[in-house]
Amino acid sequence: MSNEATLHGHAEVGTSHEVHHDEHGMHHHKETFITKYVFSQDHKMICKQFLITGMIWAILGGLMSVLFRLQLGYPDSTFPWLEDVLGKWAKGGKIQPEAYYALVTMHGTVLVFFVLTGGLSGTFANYLIPLQIGARDMASPFLNMLSYWFFWMASVVILSSLFIETGPASGGWTVYPPLSALGDANLGSKAGMDFWIIGMALFVVSSLLGGLNYITTILNMRTKGMSMTRLPLTIWALFFTAVLGVLSFPVLLSGLILLLFDRHAGTSFYLSDIFLTSTRQALPNEGGSAILFQHLFWFLGHPEVYIIILPAMGIVSEVMAVNSRKPIFGYMAMIGSLFAIAILAFLVWAHHMFVTGLNPFLGSVFVLLTLLIAVPSAIKVFNWITTIWRGNIRFTASMLFAIGFVSLFISGGLTGIFLGNSTLDIHLHDTLFVVAHFHIVMGVSAFFGMFCGIYHWFPKMFGRYLNNTMSYIHFWVTFAGAYLIFWPMHYEGLAGMPRRYLDYSGWHSFNQFGGLNRFISTVAMIVFAVQLMFVFNFFYSIFKGRKVTSQNPWGANTLEWSTPIRPGHGNWPGEIPEVHRWAYDYGKDGREFIPQTEPISANESKH
Amino acid sequence: MSTIFLLLILLLGFLITFQIAKASEYVGILKGEKKNLEQNNRINGFLMIAFLVLGLIGVYCCNEMFKGRILGEAASDHGEKIDNMLYITIAITGVVFFITQILLFWFAFKYQYSEKRKAYYFPHNNKLELIWTVIPAIALTVLVGFGLYYWFRITGDAPKDAMQVEVTGKQFAWIFRYPGKDNIFGKKYFRNINDEKDNQLGLLWDDPASHDDLVVGNTMYLIVNKPVRLIINSRDVIHDVGLSHFRMKMDAVPGTPTTMWFTPKFTTEEMRKKLNDPEFEYEISCDQMCGRGHFSMKGIIRVVTQEEFILWRAKEKPNYARVFTDNAPASPGKTDSTKAPTAKINSTAAKLLAQTK
Secondary structure (H helix, E strand, O other): OHHHHHHHHHHHHHHHOOOOOOOOOOOOOOOOHHHHHHOOOOHHHHHHHHHHHHHHHHHHHHHHHHHHHHHHHOOOOOOHHHHHHHHHHHHHHOOOHHHHHHHHHHHHHHHHHHHHHHHHHHHHHHHHHHHHHOOOOOOOHHHHHHHHHHHHHHHHHHHHHOOOOOOOOOOOOOOOOOOOOOOOOOHHHOHHHHHHHHHHHHHHHHHHHHHHHHHHHHHHOOOOOOOHHHOOHHHHHHHHHHHHHHHHHHHHHHHHHHHHHHHHOOOOOOOOOOEEOOOOEEOOOOOOOHHHHHHHHHHHHHHHHHHHHHHHHHHHHHHHHHHHOOOOOOHHHHHHHHHHHHHHHHHOHHHHOOOOOOOHHHHHHHHHHHHHOHHHHHHHHHHHHHHHOOOOEOOOHHHHHHHHHHHHHHHHHHHHHHHHOHHHHHHHOOEHHHHHHHHHHHHHHHHHHHHHHHHHHHHHHHOEOOOHHHHHHHHHHHHHHHHHHHHHHHHHHHOOOEOOOOOOOOOOOOHHHHHHHHHHHHHHHHHHHHHHHHHHHHHHHHHHOOEOOOOOOOOOOOHHHHOOOOOOOOOOOOOOOOOOOOOOOEOHHHOOEOOOOOOOOOOOOOO | OHHHHHHHHHHHHHHHHHHHHHHHHHHHHHHOHHHHHHHHHHHHHHHHHHHHHHHHHHHHHHHHHHHHHOOOOOOEHHHHHHHHHHHHHHHHHHHHHHHHHHHHHHHHHHOEOOOOOOOOOOOOOHHHHHHHHHHHHHHHHHHHHHHHHHHHHHHOOOOOOOEEEEEEEEOOEEEEEEOOOOOOOOOEOHHHOEOOOOEOOOEOOOOHHHOOOEEEEOEEEEEOOOOEEEEEEEOOOOEEEEEOOOOEEEEEEOOEOEEEEEOEOOOHHHHHHHHOOOOOOEEEEEOOOOOOOHHHOEEEEEEEOHHHHHHHHHHOOOHHHHHHOOOOOOOOOHHHHOOHHHHHOOHHHHHHHHHHO
């Protein structure tokens, strides 16, 4: 019944807007440049806005890492051109400690929030939800537009913080107080930290507007016949992602507001017993708890890593099935494991705090819950491997990234078992082992999921193909590079090398890895250059790429491939198609693929 | 100049790649989509298996290259437990790693597109799924079991006869306090802190227990084979006492004291002989981001014999005596800059810091 009600709803929307769709239905009556490209309410345009903003951030964030890798790889050299670019932050051609910490902090903030949350979820939730569930747009296109523009405002605030005199926030992306609360303790905790808090507040607003919209749309606006268990796994993953975001981001915001009070209103939520060497003064604050902030932060922070990785998992599941020409193995188990991960995501935050003086008993509970997550993760990995088993695999660029994702997810996931075990965490906490772990499992993996999605849906987004040769080079260099950078880094971590050090040469225990650090820095720069090639390929192909000539170039089952090659606002000319089956009938009854729109025939075999 | 040259080479390389990429696209169109796809597929299928083989060789080489550099035998009893846990975890996850990676790349290679092959319609199999839910669950139970067994032994109460040392972090140095003969730490209050008057910890001189407290900077002396309990504080922001040779770590949180205990197994001298490294020191690294000097916040632990320790302690003056019997007020920063090993510490880091002042 609800399906029909929504169907009626669509019909009304369609007529009241007087949308006329033709085969290349890009033209819309009253569309001006502003309403089409700037304040667009079309989910497909908003997706592109998120994607391109995310790409700009990714380049900036990547560039920051190249700069600080330069310092780490060559701590004794000077680079006079750095002073030309960065001014006082690189006096004498050497990155200053404040600048180094600002770079590290902003690299983390930008990539975690602005690229892998805003850029990844924002892009694919906006693009895929209406197209794959069979809706003309989001439940509220207007809120959707606001979601992007809040993201944009957040971006502007964070970007401008890079240019203020005292520099951007520099206490690490986790902004632990008291360091982040006291400008006298850290240069970046002066105005830069206020910018950071305001920027993040705007980001949270954007994320909530988007998330609520995604949930509402998925629950209410599925086309006729599209029951929840017929949804592609991308939609399930994006659904759980949105739920995680809606429940956890407000906690971060509240934590940040308390931090703001501590900074400017003289409260003592996080501050107690502090004497600052730089001012030779004791602060009046007593009775606060610095650890409270960590609880609030990680209550978001841990779900956040799943907010990053779940969409990638969904995309990879879909792309693997399409290109193996086989159904995804264990569809229900895949949904079940997504659900289990989403629940457990809220119950493991304190594993980031094993060495803060946390009660050891409480720690043990978090060990148990943390290692539990490995079970649904293992199910997913085995299901992906079984999906390609006896398939007929086409190595499109997106399929390569999907396979790369699984490989990286295995490697990074297994080192998570080291860190989630409090006994080992005592030694490994805050070492480069942690850096290697999370870069592989949520950094590079999530990027692979994102590339996988871009390569797969680029023809749908822009009606043209990306250049294949450049895509293959992009994949193999990035994949090999990721392992070359992060695999040896685990050894540095096992040696106890602390993270966030800009120079290890003064340490007798840690100076044996100088050569390795140079090697890692070199590879990182090559990989970064190849990402620039991808960006070039992306923009070049939008205008000059080979044109898509068939409606369903990958031979996929899902609904987005039943729209015209360049769909207009409203997605389908005429009626929204009805769905008769799940999304994964590949290779069934000797047929290569059976689209979701095809009715079940009488003599079809059951599964 | 060389930078510009490098950029030019990069640009040239990029242009060549781009031209090749464009040309191969045209060739692909000429050859026909199907043939093109088959060729790309063969190349990438081969690269998959090549990546697996090279990757496994790489893993082996990397291990050969670096296994000797990861600090060697743990220097504390707790460290041994942690190392045991590490080996158990490496064994279990290692098996999973090799099986899954080999299957992944092998399947990718083996089941690459062929006109003759039909994909096998295999949507689910409850038995298989049950197997790979139960097996990881069992493996993880083993890991959790061992982990918690060690965890509770490491975080449990320290032995009653353990020596006590208070460690306080500040930007960017460590201060150590020994309770003196009465074995009681005198009371302190952070508003009493006064570096000029040589009261770095804010000790309350009204409390007689504070009179024999020993306050030293930079180097902490411990007795070999005697359990030590560290009471960890911070004066300003969060720091972390990282002892990589002992495999121990604990945050220093302002306002909330934390503790950890362990038993050092080898004296510094023994370690020097063992590692054949006359410069060796146990280093305390700050492992929690604490500001611009974070990377240079170093302390030293000297593990000595009981006799050596007594001799050392006899030479040190209690903080109270330093303040009240040396009539002249101590010069600022006396305690943390005059002790012997300080000068050597981290000269590059100090230079870096000086530049930015």
